[in-house]
Structure formats: C-alpha cells, structure tokens
Amino acid sequence: MTLTELVNKYYFHDSTLEAIRFDQNRNSLVMEIDFCFWMQTDYVKTSPETGMIQLIFNGVQDFIGEPCCYNDLTILDIIVSEHNKLTFQIIDEDNKEYMELTVIAETVEFVVQ
Amino acid sequence: MCKGISELYEGTKGGSGENGNNSSSGNSIKEKAANIAQSLPKDPDKLLETGWQETTHPEMRDKSNSRDFFDPSTEITVRFDKGKPEAPGFRGKNHYHIENPNRTGKRDFYLDKDGNPVPKGSDASHIIP
Numbered sequence: 001m002t003l004t005e006l007v008n009k010y011y012f013h014d015s016t017l018e019a020i021r022f023d024q025n026r027n028s029l030v031m032e033i034d035f036c037f038w039m040q041t042d043y044v045k046t047s048p049e050t051g052m053i054q055l056i057f058n059g060v061q062d063f064i065g066e067p068c069c070y071n072d073l074t075i076l077d078i079i080v081s082e083h084n085k086l087t088f089q090i091i092d093e094d095n096k097e098y099m100e101l102t103v104i105a106e107t108v109e110f111v112v113q
Numbered sequence: 114m115c116k117g118i119s120e121l122y123e124g125t126k127g128g129s130g131e132n133g134n135n136s137s138s139g140n141s142i143k144e145k146a147a148n149i150a151q152s153l154p155k156d157p158d159k160l161l162e163t164g165w166q167e168t169t170h171p172e173m174r175d176k177s178n179s180r181d182f183f184d185p186s187t188e189i190t191v192r193f194d195k196g197k198p199e200a201p202g203f204r205g206k207n208h209y210h211i212e213n214p215n216r217t218g219k220r221d222f223y224l225d226k227d228g229n230p231v232p233k234g235s236d237a238s239h240i241i242p
Contacts, residue, residue, distance in 0.1 A: 011203075011204050013194065013204070014194070014233070014234050014238075014239070015234060016219070016233055016234060034219075034233070034234060035234075036234045038236050039202075039203050039204070041201055041202055049234070049235055049236055050232070050234045050235065072218075072219050072233070074233065076173075076177045076178070076179050076194070077177065077178070089176060089177050091170075091173060091179070093192075093212070093222070096168070096170055096181070097170065098170040098172045098173035098176070098177070100176070
C-alpha cells in the first residue's frame with residue numbers, strides 16, 4: 001500500500017517502536033512495532049489489545065533519523081507529506097527526549113507477526 | 114541524505130526506573146494516582162493552576178499534540194495527548210497517561226484510573242478526563 005493509505009487505515013498513536021532494520025540488498029526498511037490493535041476501528045474486543053507488527057518499507061529512497069538504538073519508543077503520531085514521505089513523531093519517555101524519524105519510500109506493507 | 118543506517122539497530126528490552134516493592138510507598142502511589150485520575154481536567158492548562166509544572170520537551174511542544182506535566186507534591190508525571198478533531202472512535206478523544214514512578218519496564222509503565230500498574234499501549238493506560 002502507499003504511505004498515505006497506511007496512515008488513513010491505521011492509527012499508530014501510543015504504539016511503541018521496538019526496532020529498525022535496513023536491508024540494503026532489497027532496498028527496504030523494516031520497523032518492528034508493538035501495535036495498539038484496540039485503537040483500530042475494526043478491533044474485535046475478544047482479540048489481543050496489543051501485538052507485534054512489522055512495517056516493511058520498499059523502494060526506500062531515504063531515511064532521516066538519529067543513528068541510535070530504537071527500543072520501546074512511544075509513537076505520538078505519523079504524518080504523511082508528499083505522497084511518499086512519512087514522519088514518525090516519537091518520544092523516549094524514560095529520558096524525556098522527543099525525536100522524529102522520516103522514511104521516504106514507494107510502498108509499505110503492514111504485517112502482523 | 115541517508116545517515117548511514119545500514120546495520121541492524123535492535124535495542125535490548127530491559128527495565129528502567131525503580132522496583133516498586135515497598136508496600137507502603139506502593140499503596141501511597143496507588144492512592145495518589147487514583148486521586149489524580151479522578152481530577153484530571155479536560156483542559157490541561159488547568160493543571161498549572163493547581164501547582165503542576167509543565168515539563169514538555171520544547172520540540173515536542175512545538176511539533177506534537179502532546180504535553181507533559183509534573184506534580185511536585187506527589188512527584189507524579191502525566192502526559193496529555195490531544196485527540197484528532199472529527200476523528201472516529203478513540204482517535205478523537207483527548208486523554209492522559211499517568212506514569213508509574215515505580216515502573217520496572219514497559220509492562221508496568223503507566224498507572225490506570227485506580228492507580229494499578231498497566232502496560233504501555235494498553236486501553237487501561239488511557240484516562241479520559
């Protein structure tokens with residue numbers, strides 16, 4: 001799906017970013033996220049509230065962010081600009097640090113683990 | 114320009130903060146949090162009128178719809194998240210999170226409306242004023 005379709009379909013507020021991997025060979029970037037299923041419009045109450053998903057960005061043209069460990073960072077919001085540019089607003093609540101990560105890619109897959 | 118993300122960045126899961134095994138302080142925190150949860154205002158600016166301090170990171174204040182507040186009297190921090198206007202369901206609701214000062218990690222990071230530890234991302238961690 002496009003990055004715009006991702007933002008329109010899923011709500012990422014308060015999900016947590018656990019890891020980022022960049023696969024140079026396939027020109028893709030994978031984000032592992034502990035996702036809030038219960039916040040989605042199609043959530044079924046008998047399903048788990050949260051769980052791991054992967055966002056697999058393909059055709060990655062750029063990644064803009066601090067080269068540090070991404071672990072247990074709370075996602076406040078994700079903003080799409082220019083059809084293929086996605087910015088994650090995230091916070092490290094333990095250290096009270098705010099940061100933004102930007103991915104420029106052609107498409108993204110949403111994969112439930 | 115890409116800033117050189119060409120290797121695996123994978124943090125280790127671990128705890129942070131202090132273990133909350135002291136029963137008397139734990140009960141006190143529970144009661145304090147429950148009282149706070151009951152009195153959280155719809156307008157977060159009202160917290161400033163009752164002694165809370167805003168501790169929002171400047172960039173976060175400028176760029177996001179979230180704000181942090183600290184109460185010196187209870188030493189409890191809350192985060193206010195503004196909902197998206199006209200958005201369906203929970204997306205449109207303003208809410209707070211109460212940080213657990215005795216947290217050991219992600220699984221007990223917040224306190225619910227009754228002052229009980231709850232995980233990050235959980236429904237119970239979201240307190241609607």
